[in-house]
Amino acid sequence: MDVFRIGLIGAGSIGARHMKAIDEVAHIDLVAIADPSPAAAALGASRGIPVFADADSMLSGSDVEAVIIATPTERHHADVMTALNHRKTVLVEKPITATMQEADEVTRYAAQQGCRVLVGHQRRYYPCAITAREIIQSGRIGRLMAVSGQWTTRKDDEYYAPQWRRDIKAGPVLTNLIHEFDILRFICGDITSVSAEITHHDQQFDKEDAVAISLKFANQAVGTFLLSDRTPSPWTWEMALGESIKFPKTGMNAIRFLGTEGALEFPNLVLWRHAEDAGDWHHEIRPEVIATPFIDAYVAQCRHLCAVARGLEEPVIDALNGSRSLDATLAAARAATDGTRVTLS
Numbered sequence: 001m002d003v004f005r006i007g008l009i010g011a012g013s014i015g016a017r018h019m020k021a022i023d024e025v026a027h028i029d030l031v032a033i034a035d036p037s038p039a040a041a042a043l044g045a046s047r048g049i050p051v052f053a054d055a056d057s058m059l060s061g062s063d064v065e066a067v068i069i070a071t072p073t074e075r076h077h078a079d080v081m082t083a084l085n086h087r088k089t090v091l092v093e094k095p096i097t098a099t100m101q102e103a104d105e106v107t108r109y110a111a112q113q114g115c116r117v118l119v120g121h122q123r124r125y126y127p128c129a130i131t132a133r134e135i136i137q138s139g140r141i142g143r144l145m146a147v148s149g150q151w152t153t154r155k156d157d158e159y160y161a162p163q164w165r166r167d168i169k170a171g172p173v174l175t176n177l178i179h180e181f182d183i184l185r186f187i188c189g190d191i192t193s194v195s196a197e198i199t200h201h202d203q204q205f206d207k208e209d210a211v212a213i214s215l216k217f218a219n220q221a222v223g224t225f226l227l228s229d230r231t232p233s234p235w236t237w238e239m240a241l242g243e244s245i246k247f248p249k250t251g252m253n254a255i256r257f258l259g260t261e262g263a264l265e266f267p268n269l270v271l272w273r274h275a276e277d278a279g280d281w282h283h284e285i286r287p288e289v290i291a292t293p294f295i296d297a298y299v300a301q302c303r304h305l306c307a308v309a310r311g312l313e314e315p316v317i318d319a320l321n322g323s324r325s326l327d328a329t330l331a332a333a334r335a336a337t338d339g340t341r342v343t344l345s
């Protein structure tokens with residue numbers, strides 16, 4: 001099989017995670033890096049691959065089939081447009097861009113160039129997420145009525161040392177919520193409206209200390225989501241699953257899906273149903289643990305990028321779909337700051 005050649009644009013912390021994934025897959029190679037930092041130059045030298053100052057010079061000076069873009073969010077739009085200009089298949093880290101106007105431009109230009117853009121929402125590749133989606137969409141818990149989720153933890157004090165981390169743009173809504181909304185959209189379908197209550201009464205920075213979000217989905221289900229970066233607790237996706245050694249595993253589920261015939265805890269799947277089909281609150285309700293394998297989602301995402309570029313698979317999350325997760329997240333930020341209910345088109 002021919003080796004699939006990837007170029008990495010932005011070799012910082014998440015760029016390194018993509019490199020690790022590429023290294024684990026046979027027949028997929030990292031052949032060039034675009035990043036102006038001295039650290040990237042050293043990395044390229046240690047791997048014996050060329051390092052360019054920016055995306056355009058890498059794409060003009062090397063022969064890559066696809067790119068992974070892991071530059072700071074404000075650069076995503078420019079770097080994706082450059083890659084599309086060179087007619088490459090693109091995997092861009094989340095969020096697709098910083099604004100909806102930029103995201104719309106990316107969607108349009110990708111179609112015009114006949115290129116595929118994938119967005120780096122890696123949670124969608126976990127077998128537990130795919131199985132939860134099948135359970136909800138096949139009606140195994142009946143008609144979906146409600147969702148309850150939580151992402152509540154305490155970030156370390158050093159995290160807030162840079163002034164920009166105290167700004168509303170670095171709060172849990174704009175930093176962390178997009179992953180939660182994307183996985184809810186993957187499992188339940190689109191979000192149609194969002195409202196939020198917010199509090200700053202711990203750190204008293206511009207960014208929120210805690211936020212309570214209320215949601216409605218296109219399928220009429222309602223939802224609530226609590227986020228806080230100031231509250232030690234065992235309830236976040238990362239801790240539930242043990243996705244990263246940086247966030248020690250608790251195994252405690254952080255999201256519950258509630259249907260007319262049962263409930264599903266997530267991401268460690270536990271399906272709750274009455275013993276009898278027509279069970280109600282007078283009947284015992286029992287848990288069934290559904291085991292799914294734990295995988296490296298970045299490896300799965302990397303293999304998928306190659307398969308999409310070769311026309312073998314359709315994108316798990318394309319530019320338009322990634323834009324909708326951004327739209328819902330920006331709507332939550334607007335709802336939180338303005339105290340209004342925001343309806344999504």
Ligand SMILES: NC(=O)c1ccc[n+]([C@@H]2O[C@H](COP(=O)([O-])OP(=O)(O)OC[C@H]3O[C@@H](n4cnc5c(N)ncnc54)[C@H](O)[C@@H]3O)[C@@H](O)[C@H]2O)c1
Nearest residue numbers: 010011012013014015034035037054070071072073093094
């Ligand atoms: N999927 C996830 O769970 C996840 C996790 C962390 C970060 N991210 C996203 O990844 C992106 C990068 O985050 P990070 O934490 O790795 O940032 P980072 O600051 O560690 O890395 C960014 C890199 O981009 C390089 N860079 C800056 N300008 C450039 C340019 N013009 N051309 C090429 N390279 C350039 C920098 O030198 C740096 O090495 C952000 O959009 C972030 O939202 C996603």
